[in-house]
Amino acid sequence: MKASRRGWRGVAILxxxxxxxxxxxxxxxxxxxxxGQNPGTVDADASAQKLEGQITGVNWHIPWRVRNxxxxxxxxxxxxxxxxxxxxxxDSYTMRxxxxxxxxxxxxxxxxxxxxxxxxxxxxxxxxxxxxxxxVSSLTNPPDTVVTADKVTWNPNSHKMVAVGHAKVTxxxxxxxxxxxxxxxxxxxxxxxxxxxxxxx
Amino acid sequence: xxxxxxxxxxxxxxxxxxxxxxxASLSLGSAGQTQxxxxxxLRAPQTRLTAxxxxxxxxxxxxxxxxxxxxxxxxTISKSLxxxxxxxxxxxxxxxxxxxxxxxxxxSDSVLYVHADDIQASRVGKVQxxxxxxxxxxxxxxxxxxxxxxxLLEGTAGHAEVRRVxxxxxxxxxxxVRLTEKARFSSPATLxxxxxxxxxxxxxFHYTLNxxxxxxxxxxxxxxxxxxxxxxxxxxxxxxxxxxxxxFRTGDLQFxxxxxxxxxxxxxxxxxxxxxxxxxxxxxxFEGEFVPDSSDxxxxxxxxxVHFHLMQPSADAKSKTIADGTCRQASYVRSDEGQELVAxxxxxxxxxxxxxxxxxxxxxxxxxxxxxxxxxxxxLSFSVDDPKQTQKLHIVPKTLEESAPKTxxxxxxxxxxx
Numbered sequence: 001m002k003a004s005r006r007g008w009r010g011v012a013i014l015x016x017x018x019x020x021x022x023x024x025x026x027x028x029x030x031x032x033x034x035x036g037q038n039p040g041t042v043d044a045d046a047s048a049q050k051l052e053g054q055i056t057g058v059n060w061h062i063p064w065r066v067r068n069x070x071x072x073x074x075x076x077x078x079x080x081x082x083x084x085x086x087x088x089x090x091d092s093y094t095m096r097x098x099x100x101x102x103x104x105x106x107x108x109x110x111x112x113x114x115x116x117x118x119x120x121x122x123x124x125x126x127x128x129x130x131x132x133x134x135x136v137s138s139l140t141n142p143p144d145t146v147v148t149a150d151k152v153t154w155n156p157n158s159h160k161m162v163a164v165g166h167a168k169v170t171x172x173x174x175x176x177x178x179x180x181x182x183x184x185x186x187x188x189x190x191x192x193x194x195x196x197x198x199x200x201x
Numbered sequence: 202x203x204x205x206x207x208x209x210x211x212x213x214x215x216x217x218x219x220x221x222x223x224x225a226s227l228s229l230g231s232a233g234q235t236q237x238x239x240x241x242x243l244r245a246p247q248t249r250l251t252a253x254x255x256x257x258x259x260x261x262x263x264x265x266x267x268x269x270x271x272x273x274x275x276x277t278i279s280k281s282l283x284x285x286x287x288x289x290x291x292x293x294x295x296x297x298x299x300x301x302x303x304x305x306x307x308x309s310d311s312v313l314y315v316h317a318d319d320i321q322a323s324r325v326g327k328v329q330x331x332x333x334x335x336x337x338x339x340x341x342x343x344x345x346x347x348x349x350x351x352x353l354l355e356g357t358a359g360h361a362e363v364r365r366v367x368x369x370x371x372x373x374x375x376x377x378v379r380l381t382e383k384a385r386f387s388s389p390a391t392l393x394x395x396x397x398x399x400x401x402x403x404x405x406f407h408y409t410l411n412x413x414x415x416x417x418x419x420x421x422x423x424x425x426x427x428x429x430x431x432x433x434x435x436x437x438x439x440x441x442x443x444x445x446x447x448x449f450r451t452g453d454l455q456f457x458x459x460x461x462x463x464x465x466x467x468x469x470x471x472x473x474x475x476x477x478x479x480x481x482x483x484x485x486x487f488e489g490e491f492v493p494d495s496s497d498x499x500x501x502x503x504x505x506x507v508h509f510h511l512m513q514p515s516a517d518a519k520s521k522t523i524a525d526g527t528c529r530q531a532s533y534v535r536s537d538e539g540q541e542l543v544a545x546x547x548x549x550x551x552x553x554x555x556x557x558x559x560x561x562x563x564x565x566x567x568x569x570x571x572x573x574x575x576x577x578x579x580x581l582s583f584s585v586d587d588p589k590q591t592q593k594l595h596i597v598p599k600t601l602e603e604s605a606p607k608t609x610x611x612x613x614x615x616x617x618x619x
Contacts, residue, residue, distance in 0.1 A: 142288050166267070175291045177329030182284060184269030194288040198269035200281075 054087030060097065074108035081119075093123040100130070111140040116152070128154040134163070142194075144179070145171035147187065159191040169196060271295070273330055277303040278320065291329070295320040302333065304363055309401045311345035311352075313370065315361060325366050333363040339372070343399075345406075349384035349494075354406075358397070368401040375416070378408075383424075385456060385496045390421030394452075403455060410452040414466050419446040419454065423497040425474075439540065442474040444498055449487065457494045462487040469501060476579055477518075480542070481510040482531055501533045509544060511574060513581050515556065522581060523561075526550025529568060539577035546570035548592070552583070559597040567591035 064077040082099025097119045104112040117132025130136075134152040138145040150165030163169070167187040172179050185201030271278040271293070278284070282297030295302075300320050304313040318337030325331025339361045343354040359374020378392035395412020410417055422443045446452070450464030462469075467487045472479035484503035492499045503509070509531050511524040528544040535541075544550070548570050552562040564572070570587035585592050 171288070173291045173324075173329065174289050175324055175329075177291075177324070178274040180286070180293070181272040182269060182286070183267070183271075184284070185267035196286045196288065198271070198281075198284040200268045200283070 054085060056083070056085045058083050060084040068107065075103075075105045077105065078103045091123075095119075095121045106140065109140065111138070113137040113139070126155065126157050128156075130154075136161070142171050142174065145169065147189070149187065161189045161191065163187040163189075164201070167198070169198075171196075269295070273322075275305045276322075276330055278322075279303075280316075281320070291324045293322040293330075298338065302335070304333065304365070306368060306401055308368065309345060309404075309406075310347070311343055311401065313363065314342045314344075315363075316340040317361070325364075328366050331364070331366045333365070335361040335363070339374075341370075341372070343370075347384075347405075350382070352405075353381040354399075355379050355381075356392075370399040370401065372397040372399070376412075380421075385424055387422045387424045390456075390496070391419070392454075393418040405455060405457050408452075408454040410449075410454065412450070414448050414450055414464055417447060417449050417452065417464075419452070419460075420444070421456075421496055423495060439473055439475060439535070441471040441498060441535070443471065445470040446487070448483070456496045457491050459491065460487070460489040465506070467503075469503070471498070476513070478513045478576060478581075479511070480533065480540075481508075482533060483508040483510075484531070499535055502530065503532075504530045507531045507544070509542065511542065513576075516579070520555050521553070523553035524550060524574065524583070525553070526564070526572075528572070539575060541576070542574040544572040544574070546572075546587070546591075548572055548585075557599055559599050562597075563593075563595040565593045 060079075060081040060083070062077065062079040062081070063075065064079075065073040066076045068074050079097070079100060079102035081097035081101075083097070085096040087094060098117065100114065100116045100119045102114040103110055104114065114130070114134070114136050116130035116134040118130065120129045120131070121127075122129075130152040131150070134147075134149055136147040136152060138147075147161070147163050147167070147169045149163030149167035151163070153162045153164070155161075164186050166183075167185065168181065168183040169187050169189075170179055170181045182196065182198045184198040186199045188197040188199070189195070190197075268279065269281050269284045271284055273293075278295050279301050280297065281295035281300035284293070284295040286293045296319055298318055299316060300318065301314060301316050302320055304315070305311070306313065315335050317335035317339045319335070321334045322330045323332050323334075337359075339358040341354075341356060341358070341361065343352075345352040345354070356372075356376065356378040358372035358376045360372070362371045363369075364371065373396045376392070376394050376397040378390075378397065380386070380390040380392070382390075392408065392410065394410040394417045396410070398409040398411075400407040400409070410419075420443055423441065425440045446460065446462060446467075446469050448464065448466035448468045449462035450467075452460065452462040454460045463486055465485050466483065467485060468481060468483040469487055469489065470479065470481045482501060482503040484507040485505035487501065487503050489501040490499050491497060507528045507530060509524070509526060509528065513522045515521065526544070527549045528546060530545045532543045532545075533540070534543075546566045546568045548564060548566040550564045550572065552558070552564065554562070564585065566572075566585065566587050567589060569589040570585055570592050573584045573586065575582045575584075
């Protein structure tokens with residue numbers, strides 16, 4: 001059961017890593033204005049001028065390792081971003097990465113790849129939002145599964161991933177057979193129930 | 202504010218973030234600290250201070266109106282409002298009033314299109330989508346390309362199951378079918394039944410009907426051969442017009458081959474469009490044979506509790522000759538010469554001919570008797586063959602003054618003695 005959740009649960013690790021990174025890299029800023037707002041819709045121009053506690057940079061490389069039960073460090077996430085921005089306000093931390101390519105690992109095994117034009121993470125809402133064209137490729141479970149959409153939102157708490165706008169998922173049934181391609185306005189993947197729902201917008 | 206480039210970050214196992222910058226120090230609000238006063242472990246050899254220009258997020262084109270669509274090999278499911286799949290089980294489901302599934306069947310060169318409120322698909326054995334279950338306002342259309350042209354089968358049902366392994370479609374819940382085939386029918390055939398199984402592995406398609414006697418009904422009009430010359434009679438047997446089969450509980454139908462119907466009250470009616478002669482055969486078992494590759498009924502046999510009814514209007518359409526009776530078995534044969542009905546005794550038949558009989562003529566006979574009714578052209582003749590001479594006739598002819606000037610002699614059955 002644990003192994004079966006490897007692939008898609010790994011997707012949530014990206015957000016977890018980003019939130020941890022945000023919480024350890026910056027502290028509160030009295031002028032930050034990201035808190036409580038959707039990072040994907042915030043007026044970045046206005047906010048950036050007010051922020052003093054933010055960290056920005058290019059060519060970010062984020063290797064994240066965790067220790068297994070034996071205490072041996074194992075890769076959990078390797079993310080590369082063309083540009084990055086991190087800031088905080090009060091107890092809220094946000095991170096924005098652009099030009100993101102990430103590899104997700106579960107128990108040291110490469111389990112998924114993510115490519116996104118932009119990824120936003122928010123510690124308050126505990127959600128990770130990929131926008132501008134997102135591609136998630138699960139390598140392990142479900143194997144050979146690819147989700148593409150204009151926007152993909154991961155919510156680690158609800159264990160759901162929602163792809164919106166030109167959303168498309170292609171997967172191979174575990175029982176074998178031809179690949180199944182589903183497209184629609186919104187695709188919801190429930191990682192606990194292992195259920196994919198496709199809806200019109 | 203920290204602004205850097207070529208930096209590398211690393212999360213230590215302890216969870217602390219380590220900025221792995223190449224060598225040089227960063228430009229900080231105060232050296233070694235962020236403006237919030239927190240110390241960070243930073244190394245940067247070639248840190249380049251840049252301003253990260255916040256960008257407006259690329260606006261994706263509006264995605265409204267995108268309806269779910271699923272492609273599984275040659276299967277296409279579209280126009281649903283919602284679809285869901287449970288990974289592992291392989292079970293798929295689509296919901297929405299206009300959900301459409303397109304199911305090609307290469308072996309029969311046909312494509313089935315079905316609309317339903319709820320469509321589910323699941324694996325059967327090694328076949329990935331072996332069973333498709335459709336519920337709620339099922340509307341279907343089956344298009345088949347054949348040597349004779351296109352066949353179109355369309356209709357409605359409450360529920361349907363497409364069994365791809367055995368290539369059968371089962372419709373239930375009030376099934377209505379409209380079959381259009383220009384090479385076989387002069388107008389679309391209609392089927393109405395409680396449950397219908399369509400066997401696509403048969404050639405032509407085989408229909409199995411099942412339901413209450415009042416719910417089962419088949420009507421079709423065989424294509425009539427066009428006359429060689431304008432106004433001339435077409436070659437071949439006299440056309441039957443619309444053939445109506447009803448009152449049965451179960452039935453098997455394969456146009457161009459045979460039809461078998463069972464159930465008390467099973468009836469077959471047809472009428473010649475030329476002289477309006479109508480035939481009705483009723484019994485518990487009906488077996489019919491079609492002219493090969495045609496929907497023209499060539500012969501029919503009705504057995505068990507048989508009731509037959511024959512009506513021929515007079516030339517001036519003012520009176521009718523009617524034969525109405527019961528027998529053990531009745532066989533109808535149609536050929537180029539005409540039509541023939543053979544009724545096997547015991548017989549109990551009334552002949553009504555107001556022009557010749559004061560009251561209906563009655564014929565009774567035991568099981569050894571056979572009544573033959575022949576219709577050749579406009580002539581209608583009756584003959585009884587009874588080796589044991591068990592037949593009894595009761596005739597009340599009209600007086601000569603009344604009947605003689607109007608018509609020829611009445612068609613009293615000719616009795617053959619052996």
